[in-house]
Amino acid sequence: MCKELSGWRNSAEMPWLKGGPIHPLQQSLKDLERAYTNFFAKRADFPRFKKKGQRDSLRYPDPKQIKLDQGNGRIFLPKLGWLRYRNSRDALGAVKNVTVSQSGGRWFVSIQTQREVEVPAPSGGAVGIDMGVARFATLSDGSYLAPRNSFKAHQVALRKAQRTLSHNTKFSNNGKKAKARIQKIQARIANVRRDDLHKASATISQNHALVVLEDLQVGNMSRSAKGSVEQPGRNVRAKAGLNRSILDQGWFEFRRQLDYKLAWRGAHLVTVPPRNTSRTSPECGHVAAGNRRSQSRFACVECGFEANADHVGAINVLRAGHARLACKVSGAARPPAAGTRRSDSVAAVSCT
Known part of the structure; x- marks a missing residue:
């Protein structure tokens, strides 16, 4: 399928594939292979088609194409250029790959690094x-x-938001706003x-x-x-x-x-x-x-x-x-x- 991918990117039927970097597309094929392996090993259900807006993510596996500027809080990714991000903690070690994902209307970047650490002696x-x-x-x-009971604490607000969505016309602007409110909750x-x-x-x-x-x-x-x-x-x-x-x-x-x-x-x-x-x-x-x-x-x-x-x-x-x-x-x-x-x-x- 990796061989077919090059033909799909250059075809007239799927020109949108050429707008994205090649490595994340190849990683999607690796994810598909892993999903089928888990299915035949009876570790998971049959793979499902991806849907826009659900678990949107892409992975950059080549560290040579990634530039990380932690001092200024920015990162360079192929086809996207320099992006500003809010640094939650320092990335220690050598960068191995980067995953960009979307959740609740926000985009996150996860940086995987490799370094050697000494295993401490356990205490207690x-x-x-x-x-x-x-x-x-x-x-x-x-x-x-x-217990924190997170769902129970937000159950009433979630129920009201879902009721509002059920009264809106599907794919309307108000429906999109109600759906975004549910995702936020x-x-x-x-x-x-x-x-x-x-x-x-x-x-x-x-x-x-x-x-x-x-x-x-x-x-x-x-x-x-x-x-x-x-x-x-x-x-x-x-x-x-x-x-x-x-x-x-x-x-x-x-x-x-x-x-x-x-x-x-x-x-x-x-x-x-x-x-x-x-x-x-x-x-x-x-x-x-x-x-x-x-x-x-x-x-x-x-x-x-x-x-x-x-x-x-x-x-x-x-x-x-x-x-x-x-x-x-x-x-x-x-x-x-x-x-x-x-x-x-x-x-x-x-x-x-």
């Missing part, structure tokens, strides 16, 4: 984290992070959520050498309960509200940020199965559904131990993480489940 101890809705993240030391929701996740992940990665998380399947947890005509679902409205709350937290993005930020600091991220983490007593190891009396209250029916349910889950997550690491060191085939009974210490749990 180990911590287990239990993810939730009422509490975004509860740590095994008893502290917790409150959605960009605001995403920016608030992303900012909160970056602050939380940075704080945790800076103060801990080992972080243990539950391996939550967010897609399965937020699946619709609507059902079908033959078998309609139950409590669909309540489940839809729970799904919105789960997706509003950004659990997977939080895990992704923790993963690379811990690696920057020489620390480690370990994931464990979430089964029975909130139903296991950290005192006696008894597992029962009745141990969790409510969303926030844990009371063991065996030994009477009481605590916050999310805090109990974080403690069990941390112990399961230690057990998993012990299994990897000893070469065991499989780590113990969260509900495995134990004796006086976690080290006494055998890997089965």
Whole structure:
């Protein structure tokens, strides 16, 4: 297709291709190849056609054609010339490629650089984290992070803007203005959520050498309960509200940020199965559904131990993480489940 691209650029049917630089066009073909590879490997759905106004971006892969003047806040790109930009932080190292993207009516330039850095020694101890809705993240030391609920805070404004768009004529000037207003609100929701996740992940990665998380399947947890005509679902409205709350937290993005930020600091991220983490007593190891009396209250029916349910889950997550690491060191085939009974210490749990 790269060979065909030269003919398309010089043809009379597609003269608009010649107005753009050649390298971003070739990068689009690379993105298409990657999309088909992910589809056949069953990592993604079938590739969809691009649409103007959605995820508009172009990538410049040749650093020889890029000139960066950070002192004056400008960058030179082929066919575009010198462009002014607002510098969010210094670009350290050698420039490798540049990606220009559009989001919420604004254009952004992302500069990828390469440099060698020394991996620092991690500071702090180990911590287990239990993810939730009422509490975004509860740590095994008893502290917790409150949820930001970015979508919930802007839900009313978004609903009004969408209602206004539905009353406008399609492709009219007022319709374009209403659509731009919706995009601005959605960009605001995403920016608030992303900012909160970056602050939380940075704080945790800076103060801990080992972080243990539950391996939550967010897609399965937020699946619709609507059902079908033959078998309609139950409590669909309540489940839809729970799904919105789960997706509003950004659990997977939080895990992704923790993963690379811990690696920057020489620390480690370990994931464990979430089964029975909130139903296991950290005192006696008894597992029962009745141990969790409510969303926030844990009371063991065996030994009477009481605590916050999310805090109990974080403690069990941390112990399961230690057990998993012990299994990897000893070469065991499989780590113990969260509900495995134990004796006086976690080290006494055998890997089965």
